[in-house]
Amino acid sequence: xxxxxxxAAGFVGRHLLNHLxxxxxxxxxHGTVLNARDSVHLAVVCHTVDLxxxxxxxxxxxxxxxxxxxxxxxxxxxxxxxxxxWGTLANNIQAQLNLILACRxxxxxxxxxxxxxxxxxxxxxxxxITEDAPLQPTSPYGVSKAxxxxxxxxxxxxxxxxxxxxxxxxxxxxxxxxxFVAPDFAMQIARIxxxxxxxxxxxxxxxxxRDFTDVRDxxxxxxLIVEHGDAGAAYNVASETTHSIQEMLDTLLSFSRSRITVxxxxxxxxxxxxxxxxxxxARLRADTGWQPQTPFEQTLLDLLNDCRQRVRLASAR
Amino acid sequence: MKSRRALITGxxxxxxxxxxxxxxxxxxxxxxxxxxxxxxxFERIRHIQDRIxxxxxxxxxxxxxxxxxxxxxxxxxxxxxxxxxxQTSWSQPVFTGDVTAxxxxxxxxxxxxxxxxxxxxxxxxxxxFGKVREVPQRETTPFYPRSPxxxxxxxxxxxxxxxxxxxxxxASSGILFNHESPRRGLEFVTRKVTHHAAxxxxxxxxxxxxxxxxxxxxxxxxxxxxxxMWLMLQQDAPDDYVIATGVTYSVEHLLEVAFACVxxxxxxxxxxxxxxxxxxxxxxxxxxxxKAEAALGWEPRVSFDQLIQMMVESDLQQLKNSLKx
Numbered sequence: 001x002x003x004x005x006x007x008a009a010g011f012v013g014r015h016l017l018n019h020l021x022x023x024x025x026x027x028x029x030h031g032t033v034l035n036a037r038d039s040v041h042l043a044v045v046c047h048t049v050d051l052x053x054x055x056x057x058x059x060x061x062x063x064x065x066x067x068x069x070x071x072x073x074x075x076x077x078x079x080x081x082x083x084x085x086w087g088t089l090a091n092n093i094q095a096q097l098n099l100i101l102a103c104r105x106x107x108x109x110x111x112x113x114x115x116x117x118x119x120x121x122x123x124x125x126x127x128x129i130t131e132d133a134p135l136q137p138t139s140p141y142g143v144s145k146a147x148x149x150x151x152x153x154x155x156x157x158x159x160x161x162x163x164x165x166x167x168x169x170x171x172x173x174x175x176x177x178x179x180f181v182a183p184d185f186a187m188q189i190a191r192i193x194x195x196x197x198x199x200x201x202x203x204x205x206x207x208x209x210r211d212f213t214d215v216r217d218x219x220x221x222x223x224l225i226v227e228h229g230d231a232g233a234a235y236n237v238a239s240e241t242t243h244s245i246q247e248m249l250d251t252l253l254s255f256s257r258s259r260i261t262v263x264x265x266x267x268x269x270x271x272x273x274x275x276x277x278x279x280x281x282a283r284l285r286a287d288t289g290w291q292p293q294t295p296f297e298q299t300l301l302d303l304l305n306d307c308r309q310r311v312r313l314a315s316a317r
Numbered sequence: 318m319k320s321r322r323a324l325i326t327g328x329x330x331x332x333x334x335x336x337x338x339x340x341x342x343x344x345x346x347x348x349x350x351x352x353x354x355x356x357x358x359f360e361r362i363r364h365i366q367d368r369i370x371x372x373x374x375x376x377x378x379x380x381x382x383x384x385x386x387x388x389x390x391x392x393x394x395x396x397x398x399x400x401x402x403x404q405t406s407w408s409q410p411v412f413t414g415d416v417t418a419x420x421x422x423x424x425x426x427x428x429x430x431x432x433x434x435x436x437x438x439x440x441x442x443x444x445x446f447g448k449v450r451e452v453p454q455r456e457t458t459p460f461y462p463r464s465p466x467x468x469x470x471x472x473x474x475x476x477x478x479x480x481x482x483x484x485x486x487x488a489s490s491g492i493l494f495n496h497e498s499p500r501r502g503l504e505f506v507t508r509k510v511t512h513h514a515a516x517x518x519x520x521x522x523x524x525x526x527x528x529x530x531x532x533x534x535x536x537x538x539x540x541x542x543x544x545x546m547w548l549m550l551q552q553d554a555p556d557d558y559v560i561a562t563g564v565t566y567s568v569e570h571l572l573e574v575a576f577a578c579v580x581x582x583x584x585x586x587x588x589x590x591x592x593x594x595x596x597x598x599x600x601x602x603x604x605x606x607x608k609a610e611a612a613l614g615w616e617p618r619v620s621f622d623q624l625i626q627m628m629v630e631s632d633l634q635q636l637k638n639s640l641k642x
Contacts, residue, residue, distance in 0.1 A: 036412035043504030045404045
C-alpha cells in the first residue's frame with residue numbers, strides 16, 4: 001500500500017508518520033514538504049512540492065498513484081489567519097482542490113482524508129457539538145477549513161471519490177510550534193527555567209474551555225477514519241471533555257520549580273473567543289472504536305519536556 | 318591525560334546512538350550535532366541524553382559547523398549525518414547531495430580552519446559499490462554507485478581522501494556494509510522480518526509479505542561496527558577500511574532464524590509479494606574486511622544468528638510493553 005501524507009514535516013505530520021510506520025509496517029510512505037531541508041529522516045520518501053501549484057500536484061499524484069492520501073498541509077493558525085486572511089484562504093483551498101483534481105485527472109480513487117476543523121462550527125451553547133451542528137466559522141481559518149470540508153463532500157457526491165472528513169478539536173503535544181496556546185505557555189516556562197526570559201509568563205484570555213486531544217491520539221483517529229470510516233462522512237475527533245486555558249496554565253506551572261508571574265497581554269487575545277467548545281465524537285467511536293488514551297497532564301508534561309529540549313538547543317552557543 | 322572529546326553528527330541515528338554509548342564507556346565527553354529546528358526523533362538516545370551534550374548545527378550551514386567545532390574543540394569528529402534514505406535521494410537528489418556530499422566538505426573545512434589536529438571519521442557506505450566491479454569488494458575496488466545517495470557518498474569519500482592528502486588531516490573513511498540492530502528502522506528487511514516474527518508470535522499479525530527470498534546480504538551488528546570507527550581514529554596514520562563480515566546470508570535464512578526464535582516455521586506465515594521484488598538484484602555486495610582485521614585488529618563479534626535473535630527479543634519486548642500501556 002502506498003500512502004501519501006501532505007505536510008509531512010509539520011507537527012501532526014511527523015506524529016502521523018511515526019504512527020503509520022508502526023501501524024502499517026509494510027506501507028510505502030511518501031510525504032510532501034515545502035522545503036527540501038524539512039525532509040523528515042524517517043523511512044519516508046520526501047517530495048518537495050508546492051501544493052498550491054496545480055501542475056506540481058498533478059505530476060506528484062500521477063507519478064505516485066497513492067492508495068491513501070492524508071492531506072494535512074495547511075496554514076493552521078486561526079490567529080495568523082486574521083493577519084493574512086487571503087493567504088490562508090488561497091493556500092488551504094488551492095491545496096485541497098489541486099489534490100482532488102489531480103486524483104480525478106489521474107483516474108484514481110484513493111481514500112483521502114480531508115483535515116477539516118472544529119473551527120468551522122459556531123460558538124454554540126456550550127453543549128457537545130455533533131457533526132450536524134451548523135457551520136458558523138469565526139475566523140478566516142475556519143472559513144478555509146469549511147471550504148476544504150465542503151469540497152471534500154462535494155467531490156464525494158459528484159464524483160464518488162472516497163473522501164473522508166476529519167474535524168479535529170484542539171490538539172496539542174510534543175513538537176507543536178509556538179502560535180498555539182499550549183506551546184506558547186510551555187516555551188515561555190522553558191525559557192524562564194533556562195534564564196532566557198524574565199520570570200513573567202504572558203497569557204491571553206484564560207477563561208475559554210476547550211476540548212483538547214493529544215496529537216498522538218488524533219493521528220490514531222485519522223488512520224482509523226481512513227481505514228474504517230464511511231466515505232463521504234465527517235468525523236469529529238474530540239476527547240469529549242473540556243479544560244480551561246487556566247487549567248492548562250496551572251498544570252504546566254505545577255511541573256516547574258521556577259517562580260513565575262503570570263501577566264495578561266491584550267495582544268494575545270483573539271477577536272472572537274468562543275467561551276466553551278466541546279466536541280461529540282460518538283460517530284468516530286461507533287464507526288472505528290477509537291478512544292483517546294493520553295491523559296491531559298501527560299500531554300502537557302511531554303510538551304514541556306520537549307520545549308525544554310528545544311530551548312536547550314536554541315540557547316546552546 | 319588530555320580529556321577526549323568527540324563530536325558526532327547524526328547522533329540520533331542507529332550508528333550515532335551506538336557510537337555515543339561506546340565512547341561514553343571509554344570516558345569521552347560526547348557532543349551531538351543536531352539541527353536547531355530539529356524534527357528528529359530522539360528515541361534512540363533518550364537513555365543517554367543526560368550524559369551527552371546536544372549542540373545546534375546544520376550540515377548545510379558552514380558557519381554553524383565552524384562555530385560548533387570552534388566552541389567544542391573536539392579531539393575526534395565522527396560524521397554520520399546524511400540524507401540516508403536511498404528512495405528519498407531519487408525524489409530529493411539536490412538536497413541529498415547538499416547534505417551527504419557537500420556537508421562532508423563543510424565539516425572538513427571547519428576542522429582545517431579551526432584545528433587540523435582534530436581526527437575525522439567519514440561514514441562511507443557499501444552503496445558506493447552499487448554495480449559491483451569485483452567480488453568481494455575491498456578498499457581498492459572501483460566505485461559504481463547506482464543512486465543519488467551512492468553518488469553523494471562517493472563524493473564524501475573522495476573529499477575525505479583529498480583533505481587527508483592535501484592538508485595532512487587525520488581523516489579516515491569506513492566503508493561499512495549493512496549493519497543492523499534492534500534500533501534499525503522498520504524499512505530495512507532485517508527489522509521488518511524480526512518485527513513481523515514478533516507480531517505474529519503475539520497474535521498481532523498473521524502474515525509477512527516479502528520480496529526475493531534468495532537476495533543475499535553481508536549483515537553485521539551495528540554495535541561491532543562503531544568500534545571499527547573508533548579504532549580507525551586511534552591509528553597513527555589515517556586510512557580507509559572496508560568494514561564487513563565477509564559472509565552473506567539469504568533472506569530465506571533470515572526468515573528461518575527469526576521465526577525459529579519464536580518457535581514458528583516461517584513457511585507458514587510468509588507470502589511472497591511481487592510488490593516487494595526488486596528487479597535489479599543481481600549484484601552481490603559482500604565486503605572483504607581483511608585490511609581492517611589486519612591493521613585494526615577488528616573483527617565482528619556478534620554472529621548473524623545472534624544478531625537476529627537479539628532483534629527478535631527486542632521486538633517482542635517492545636511489543637509486550639506497548640500492549641501493557
